[in-house]
Amino acid sequence: MPYHAGVTHLGHGDISIVYNEVEDALYFKHPAFDSKQEQYHFEMFKVVLSMFMIAWAAGVQFETGADEMVRSLTLIESEYWETLFEKFPNPTFSMQTPPTSPSDPSAKIDLSGLSAILDAARIKNGVPGMSVAVMYKGEVIFAEGFGKRNEHQPFTKETISPIGSLTKAITSTAIGELVAEGKMDWDETPVNKYLPEFELKDPVLTSQLTMADLLSHRTRLSPAVGLSWLRSRTPRRELIARLRHASMPQKLTPKFNYSNVMYAVAGEAAANVAGTTYEQLVHDKILTPLGLTNTGFSQKAMKKLENHASPYHADSFSKAQAGEFRGGEYDEIYMAFAPAGDLHSNVLDLLKWGKVVVDGGKVGGGEGKQVLSKEGVEMTVTPQSIVRPKRTPEMSISFTYGLGWGLATYKGRNCYTHSGAYPGSSANLTLFPDDDLIIAQLANIHPTELTLYADYFIADKILNLPSYSTSTQQDWLFDEAVKATAKEYEVLEEEREGKGLPARVEGTMSALPREDMVGQFVNPLYGVITIARVIPHKDERKEDEEEGLEFRYNEYTNKMEHYHYETFKTVLEDLGVAEARLVSFEAGSDGHVAGLSINFEEPDLVRFVKVKTPITTTVSEKEG
Template identity: 45%
Template sequence: MVKTLFVLKAALVLQFATVIYAGEPDSVPRDMDTILAKLKADIELARNRTGVPGLGVAIMHKGKLVFAEGFGKRNKKDPFTPETRSMLGSLTKAFTATTIGELVAEGKMDWDSTSINTYLPDFETIDPVLTSQLTLQDLLSHRTTFPSLDVSWFWGNETRRDLIRRIRHVPVNPKLRSTTNYNNVMYSVAGEAAANVAGVSIEQLVRDKIFRPLGFSSMGFTMDAMSKSSNHALPYKAASYEDAVAGRFIELPLDGMAEKSAAAGDMYSSVLDLTRWGEAVRKGGVQNGKQVLSKEGIAATLTAHTIFNPALRDPDVGLSVQYGMGWVLGSYKGNNLYEHGGRVFGYMTDLAIFPNAELVVAVLTNSDVTGLPAYVKFQVADEVLGLRKTHDWLAVDAIATTAALYNIYDGLAKGNFPEKVPNKPPAHELGAYAGEYFHPGFGSIVVRLDEDELHISYEAFKGVLTHYHFESFTTVLSHGTAVEIGQLLIFRTGANGKVSGVSIEAMSAQAIFTKRQVKSPQATQHPSEYHSRHAHTVVMAQSQLSFRPFHVVQL
């Protein structure tokens, strides 16, 4: 399912995919209470039709909280309320960028003159020149060409610094991009650089620079911390769109998926504090008439640096959508729009700021396969701002997008493999494929033979290998019940006639993992322990250039 294992950026891209005709505002007299009552009914109907267990929606207009409602359930029995805390996913990125803006305002960092390596010597790339050139702005605007490294970061056992040291082994094109190459790990690197400069963790730095000055009491980091609140949402998934609409959900565990990538997507909040955050950003860091955050820092995050989606579209929503630093920048029917979506392990979120219209819309859900969060803001803008209605975003577009997402993820779980060549057995006995395969940038793949069946572990993901043809095997890699994606592995034979390596294909890209000599008979039984002990002790051949492991979240 993402970005990619979950389809990265799916919610952000799909919400702009429909051609829109923007007309004149409605001229009929409007009663706000009636509008909001209808909006409440429309959201509840859409929640049921898109199969979302629970969600919270808050709206701030002209500096006043005009709407704060919960819908459905946050767990099996309790209602989802405006106070319910839910994971934010990639909405965290704006907090990270703004926190760094505070350090820039204090003269401790700068956006685009000093290399990241100066702030964080552990960060190096395979190209020394590129290492000396990459800046905070490059990483925070997704301008680099690094492939996704999410698989080895999410649910990871190594420290952040150890994971960052791996990056020096990852092949990368040194030419920076003008289009957005969304990368969670680059945000993690930027966050760790800021933490290194400040001498505290990135989590503590965000608390010090944003949570406390703005008085956010429901915000924090990690699922574990969120679970200690008496009012938090549990994550859910459904096997199909039909199951979701029928309310047949699987409850997912609260685990530490994104803790190593805290700067990219490990925050939680209620819609109340999330809306207050949007209002503070809209006002350039001013709260209650006081300049609380750096005005210049926030302005920098809201300045376009890369093109998020260059596809031509109706002029009323802009010819393209840009990316600042932690914010997607666009427009809707003539109104400027700052926004970002988030998706992580059973949660999907959306925060939209219409700065000129003085409108902020926050949405939190406890399902991560739904088009609903991305479309609520458009329906709200139409209703609250009195824009001419051109779509029924909730009754039509949200439902169609949700059904399409379930189909996409079902296809990813099945895999996209070449046509099978029949009667082409493997070249070796199954036991010959067992062992550890290592890449210094992407981690370890461990294959073990168990009762005539090959099992694979790739970092925190597991699966069963099924022979396909020749030296190719297929598997469905998964982490518990949350993530599934079909993968094709192609084993390689060395000059000595023995299995020497394996390449794993993900989204038409590839990397080669080299088989290692296993001294301990237990090595293939405990891959995480073995990997952490040996991850950085052997220099291996570099992979082919374009390996892109699947993303696990839309952070």
């Protein structure tokens, strides 16, 4: 059969099947591959696709027309991934070649095939859309988008998406500008002097905590306090004022204790000193001077931008790998802890930002203009707390944290890195300052570890770093990232199902009447929980279906399921991220419900006191 010809597929480039008369063999040629084919059976051939020390087997199935001539082929790379290539009459083929100009810093960097392998990794890791950009020695040597940003449009290098906790380094750097102006300091003045609303239960600790303590995650505030800030419409200053009810160990240590809340406090303190809002402070000190025109605050504002990514999640990792995604909507509620994670951007702006950090606050390279305080930028990448004391083959003896940056060495190279995550989006930015290498990535799904491990893969390629794997290959994209992402999905499912909750006692009933559980319950630190009655709409009510209870907290509204005795289970869910909680009602001396306890601070319970007459109006699950 005359197999040899050119075939093409929109979006996947061109393939040529070439016959070698000397070897009497067929060769599979693509801009990323050049592999010999082996006949498997009938019209099916086996080909090994090899790239960047990574190899995998694929099948090439030829299809013929009525004239018994080859009309197309299907490339079969996995159980879920088959791509049809249609034959065209005049085959052409070209290999990607690296730049040859001696002045081009990428002249010796061969990135041919990088696009193909990143897109393959995207599919293998269950990512609907992503963008990747690389800057090396001041030049953007790679910037592309892959997959879809929504149901119809492609994810491009210009596509804008939430960057989550990459916001933290920008917050710290903005504060560094106020330090340079003499309006604040890092480690001497208590935060309370900058923001009087910030008090803790312990007045001694209130008098000790500094900006550096908050920005380096070395306070010991319970992470559970952050739940009261999620999807809350309460003003930031009011939420901060509630912290006077928060208990914390008095002793400060260099031990890492991640806290979005403390970043919000730091950002608000800086805004108070500057006499403006936090958002305006960042615009004035960072975004405008650096020309980050594609970067801004608020998901509500981002949704108005034409080229923004829609958020996705999947019910399981296997469904994500099969491309079975569920779309969602970004939250239009203001983000209370905006200084910790409210910015959106694209990979091109992230490269600009990373380059300024690498150059110590200069714009335009080493000979450029000093736009940001050199001392302020350097402070953000100075170790402050210990994240992980254990050594791994690739990483340094310890992984530390500066002020918004994770600091380590990767295979002997200094690096600054941070990831960002929000329901339906992921981000990562890694800087290799000594090598002048910056890698930025965005994806419109959470969870995924591809945005982290692809940084390692790209750094290995560009910096020619060795493999430290015990096997012959170190497969960051198709092995390490896949395993790590699968684990993330497992953890999310465990949290949804309530792994670790007390065993359910079957066959029990509550001694308290449901109507007595209805009402508002208050905790001075965590705010208000409302328990409401739910009466199914007459058109939706199932036979013998009873009234239910609904758990309302901030802007979360979730059904409650009887667990045992006076305890109910509810699941706080936001675009695929869910956590099961147990709500236990308590009776007072009069026999009526007086409060409830919920496992916010596991293993400790947080108690809410009933303070209002029970709600008597019914709540329908169907409007109208």
